[in-house]
Amino acid sequence: MAxxxxxxxGHPTEQLADLYSSCPSRHDLVTQLLALFGQNNHxxxxxxxxxxxxxxxxxxVISSILNTLKLPHALVNCVECYTxxxxxxxxxxxxxxxxxxPDNDYTNxxxxxxxxxxxxxxxxIIEDRELQExxxxxxxxxxxxLREMDMNILPAFLRLGELTGCNxxxxxxxxxxxxxxxxxxxxxxxxxxxxxxxxxxxxxxxxSSDCPTGYTKDFYMSYVNIVLSVFYMACRNLNEIxxxxxxxxxxxxxxxxxGEATEEDVHKLWRNIEPHLRKALQTVYLREVSSxxxxxxxxxxxxxxxxxxxxxxxxxxxNMELPFYSKFLLIAAYLASYNPAxxxxxxxxxxxxxxxxxxxxxxRDERASSQLLGPKxxxxxxxxxxxxxxxEGKVAPTANIYSQISxxxxxxxxxxxxSDDQLDGxxxxxxxGLDFMRSIARTVNFDIIRYLYDFV
Amino acid sequence: MSKRxxxxxxxxxxxxxxxxxxxxxxxxxxxISAPCDVAGENDLDKPRRHLLDLIQRCSSMGESNSALIIGxxxxxxxxxxxxxxxELKENRDFRDNVLxxxxxxxxxxxxxxxxxxxxxQLQLENVVGNxxxxxxxxNLAFLLEALKKGSRDSQAVLFVLEEFDLFAHHKNQTLLYNxxxxxxxxxxxxxxxxxxxxxxVIELLEKRVKSRFSHRQIHLFNSLTFDQYLRVFRSLLVxxxxxxxxxxxxxxxxxxxxxxxxxxxxxxxxKLYDTSKDIRTLKMFxxxxxxxxxxxxxxxxxxxxxxxxxxxxxxxxxxxxxxxSVLELCLVVAMxxxxxxxxxxxxxxxxxxxxxxxxxxxxxxxxxxxxxxxxLKAFEHLQQMELVRAAEGAGIGGRGQKEFRPMLLxxxxxxxxxxxQKYPACPTEVKHWANxx
Numbered sequence: 001m002a003x004x005x006x007x008x009x010g011h012p013t014e015q016l017a018d019l020y021s022s023c024p025s026r027h028d029l030v031t032q033l034l035a036l037f038g039q040n041n042h043x044x045x046x047x048x049x050x051x052x053x054x055x056x057x058x059x060x061v062i063s064s065i066l067n068t069l070k071l072p073h074a075l076v077n078c079v080e081c082y083t084x085x086x087x088x089x090x091x092x093x094x095x096x097x098x099x100x101x102p103d104n105d106y107t108n109x110x111x112x113x114x115x116x117x118x119x120x121x122x123x124x125i126i127e128d129r130e131l132q133e134x135x136x137x138x139x140x141x142x143x144x145x146l147r148e149m150d151m152n153i154l155p156a157f158l159r160l161g162e163l164t165g166c167n168x169x170x171x172x173x174x175x176x177x178x179x180x181x182x183x184x185x186x187x188x189x190x191x192x193x194x195x196x197x198x199x200x201x202x203x204x205x206x207x208s209s210d211c212p213t214g215y216t217k218d219f220y221m222s223y224v225n226i227v228l229s230v231f232y233m234a235c236r237n238l239n240e241i242x243x244x245x246x247x248x249x250x251x252x253x254x255x256x257x258x259g260e261a262t263e264e265d266v267h268k269l270w271r272n273i274e275p276h277l278r279k280a281l282q283t284v285y286l287r288e289v290s291s292x293x294x295x296x297x298x299x300x301x302x303x304x305x306x307x308x309x310x311x312x313x314x315x316x317x318x319n320m321e322l323p324f325y326s327k328f329l330l331i332a333a334y335l336a337s338y339n340p341a342x343x344x345x346x347x348x349x350x351x352x353x354x355x356x357x358x359x360x361x362x363x364r365d366e367r368a369s370s371q372l373l374g375p376k377x378x379x380x381x382x383x384x385x386x387x388x389x390x391x392e393g394k395v396a397p398t399a400n401i402y403s404q405i406s407x408x409x410x411x412x413x414x415x416x417x418x419s420d421d422q423l424d425g426x427x428x429x430x431x432x433g434l435d436f437m438r439s440i441a442r443t444v445n446f447d448i449i450r451y452l453y454d455f456v
Numbered sequence: 457m458s459k460r461x462x463x464x465x466x467x468x469x470x471x472x473x474x475x476x477x478x479x480x481x482x483x484x485x486x487x488i489s490a491p492c493d494v495a496g497e498n499d500l501d502k503p504r505r506h507l508l509d510l511i512q513r514c515s516s517m518g519e520s521n522s523a524l525i526i527g528x529x530x531x532x533x534x535x536x537x538x539x540x541x542x543e544l545k546e547n548r549d550f551r552d553n554v555l556x557x558x559x560x561x562x563x564x565x566x567x568x569x570x571x572x573x574x575x576x577q578l579q580l581e582n583v584v585g586n587x588x589x590x591x592x593x594x595n596l597a598f599l600l601e602a603l604k605k606g607s608r609d610s611q612a613v614l615f616v617l618e619e620f621d622l623f624a625h626h627k628n629q630t631l632l633y634n635x636x637x638x639x640x641x642x643x644x645x646x647x648x649x650x651x652x653x654x655x656x657v658i659e660l661l662e663k664r665v666k667s668r669f670s671h672r673q674i675h676l677f678n679s680l681t682f683d684q685y686l687r688v689f690r691s692l693l694v695x696x697x698x699x700x701x702x703x704x705x706x707x708x709x710x711x712x713x714x715x716x717x718x719x720x721x722x723x724x725x726x727k728l729y730d731t732s733k734d735i736r737t738l739k740m741f742x743x744x745x746x747x748x749x750x751x752x753x754x755x756x757x758x759x760x761x762x763x764x765x766x767x768x769x770x771x772x773x774x775x776x777x778x779x780x781s782v783l784e785l786c787l788v789v790a791m792x793x794x795x796x797x798x799x800x801x802x803x804x805x806x807x808x809x810x811x812x813x814x815x816x817x818x819x820x821x822x823x824x825x826x827x828x829x830x831x832l833k834a835f836e837h838l839q840q841m842e843l844v845r846a847a848e849g850a851g852i853g854g855r856g857q858k859e860f861r862p863m864l865l866x867x868x869x870x871x872x873x874x875x876x877q878k879y880p881a882c883p884t885e886v887k888h889w890a891n892x893x
Binding site (some may be wrong): 044052076163179186373 | 486556563572621622654744748754767770773779780782804810840865
C-alpha cells in the first residue's frame, strides 16, 4: 500500500483520499469504521450502533464510506419505512439493485411479509449476486423507530448475520442511547460508537466550505462567526445553522451592495445584521414562518420602515376575533381554571372583606401556584357563575350562550375533561396561556390580573 | 485482494500474512456463536455428553425425546448444540438417518410460518403440493408420514427451536403442543431441543403442553474463573498451527503469550471480567483492537486495549449531554434542581422555564436569555432525545397543554456533573449553578 496521510489497510488510496476530504473533522471515526468493516472479503463487525446528536454527520459518514468504496449496501430510513413490510421491501430492492420505476410497473423485487421470508430472500439475493464472500451492509437510519415495530424486528436485525449465514453488517444510526433499545429478554449487543458533536471550530470549517461565489473566504468566515455568536447557545445542529447562515447572507451583504460599507467594515456590518439575526432566532428557527415567507418579509422591510410591526403580528400569535360573550366566557373559564374554588368568594362577592396572604401562605402558594402547575378542571356551574358576575349587563342563560361554550371547545380554547356520558357533570379546562388571555381581556377592558389569585 | 496478490511475492509475505491473520481472527471474534475450545473446561462436559447421548439415541434407536437448554445470553447454548451436531455429523449413519429442522422464534413468528418453514426444510414442498389440511396436527403428521420410506421406519427428525420462549407466545401453542405430542406418543422418532434464556420458560407453557414435555432441562451457566477467562482470551487470538507462514505464526503467538502475561493487559481484562464474564463481552472488547492490526500497526498494543475498554464502558448519557447546546444544558440543570426539590415528583415545562428565568435574571450580565418559544423548542428536543419523558399515569396525555404535561428527568446527578466537567467552553455561571445542586 502506498503511503498517504491516513491510509487504511486494504483500501485503495485514491478513494480514501476522496472519502477523507468529503468528511471533514471526522477522520478518526472514518478510520475506526473502516478498520471495523475490514476488507471486502473479511468478516465485518456484524452489528454497529452509532449514536450522536442530529447533524453530527452519522448518515453522511456512513453513506460516503459505502458509496466511495462502492460496497454493496442498503440504506433505509426507518421514518420513511414505517411498517415492517416497507422496511423489508426497501432493503431487498436495494440489495437486489431493483428500483421500482414506470418500466417495471413499480414492482418490488419480491413480496415479503415477514422476517422469515425476508431472511430467506436476502440469502438468495446474496447468492444470486455472488456476494457470499463480500460483506453486505444494511444501514438503518433513525433506528429508534424500530422499537415501535413488531418486537422481533430489532433483535432479528441485530442477529441477521447468524440468521442468514452470510457476511452481513447491520449499522444502526440514531440519536438515542443504546440503553433505551434494550427490551424483552435481551438481544445481541452491538458495538456502540459515539459520534460527538462538532466543536465550534469544526463547525466554522464546515460552514466555510459553502462560501458563495464572489466573496472571499475570510469575509464569509467572519459572517459565519457572527451567525454562530447568535445561534450557538441555542442550537448546535449543523443543518439548522447552515440553513440560517445561507438565508441571512444577502441581508448581511446589503450595505456593501448599497456602497455604505466595505468588506473590511466588520463592525458596521455586525451592527447591521445583528438585530436581523435575533429576529430570525425568534421566527425562522422556530419554524413559525417558512424561509420563503421570511425572505418576502425581508424584502418588505427594505421598502417600508414600519416593517417591525408587521413581523410582530406574524410572530406574536395572531389575535383571535371572538364574539363578545365568548370572550367573557373564556375569561371566566380562565379564572375558574387558575383560581382555587375557595377564593371565588373573595373575588366575586361584594363585601367579602379583604383577604391577606400570610408569609407562610405565600411561600406555600409559590410552589403550588397554578401558573406553574397548569389549569385545573372546573364544573360548568362554576363557569357560569363567574361568567354572570363578570359580564356587564344582564344576560339570559339561553341556548345561545351554551352553544358558545361548545364552540370554544371546538376551537380548542377549552377542553372537556372526564367522561362524556355525564351531561350535567361535564368538567372543562381552559387551555390558553396568560399572554393570549391578557390580550383578549384588554379588548373588553377587563383587568384580568386583578382577579387572579396568583398575582394577589 | 486480487490486487495485493499481484503485487509480487515480496508483499505476499507481509501483506498477505496480515490479511490471513485478519481473516482468522475475525472469524473467531466477530461471530458470536463461533466455538472457542477452552482446554480443561469441564463445566460444559456434562451437559455436552447428555445432549450427545440424547440425539444419538434418536438416530440409532428411533427414540423420541424433548429437552430444553436454558442459560443466560452468551452462555454458549447455540455453540454447545452446534458443536454436538458437528461431532455427530462426522458419523455417516447419523447424516443419513437424521434430518434437521432449525426454527428461530425471531423468524417464525406464528405457527403458519413455522409449518411452512418445516415443510421447506424437510424438502417436502412437492409432496404437499396444494393439499388442504384440516388441522395443524394433520399437516404435521402428514409431513412426518411422508418421510417414511418403503418398509423402513420413518426417518428421525431433529427439531431445534431457538428463542424457545417466543414460540410459547404463539396462539394456543399449537406448534409446541404438536411437536411434544408426536415426541411423546412415539408416532415418529423426533427430538425437540429448545434453546432459551428464560429460566421460567416452563411456566409459560400451557398445562396440556407442559404435560407432554419430558421436563429434561439442561442448564448452562457461565462459571469461568479468571484463569479460564485469560485462556479464552489467548485462544481467541492465537493463530492455528496450520497457518501458512510458520515464522509469522510463531512470532504472533509469542506476542499473544506475552500479552496475556502483561500486567497492564491483565488488569484491564480483570476489570472486564469483574463487570461481566460472558464471552460475548470479551469478543466485543477485542473487536476494535483486532480490526486495527495491519502492517503499519503490526502488534496489539496496550493503548488499543485501553481505548477499547473506554469505548465499552463509556457512559452514553453523559456523551449525549455533551452534544447539547448551552440552553439545553441549562434546562437539564434546572430540571435536576426541580427533581431534587420535589423529590423525583414530575414537573412540567412551566416550572422548568420559571427556574431557568430565575437563573437568567440573576445573572443577566453573563448569560444570553431566550424567548419562551425558543426555550420550549429546546425542551422538546430534550424530549425527543428521550432525556426527558412524560410521567406515567398522568392521564391527561395528549389532551392537555404541552407546557403543563408532567415530565420526569432521566439523568442522574453524577452524569450531569460529569458532562458539565467535560463540556467544552461551559459558561462559568452555568457551572456554578450546577455546583449548587
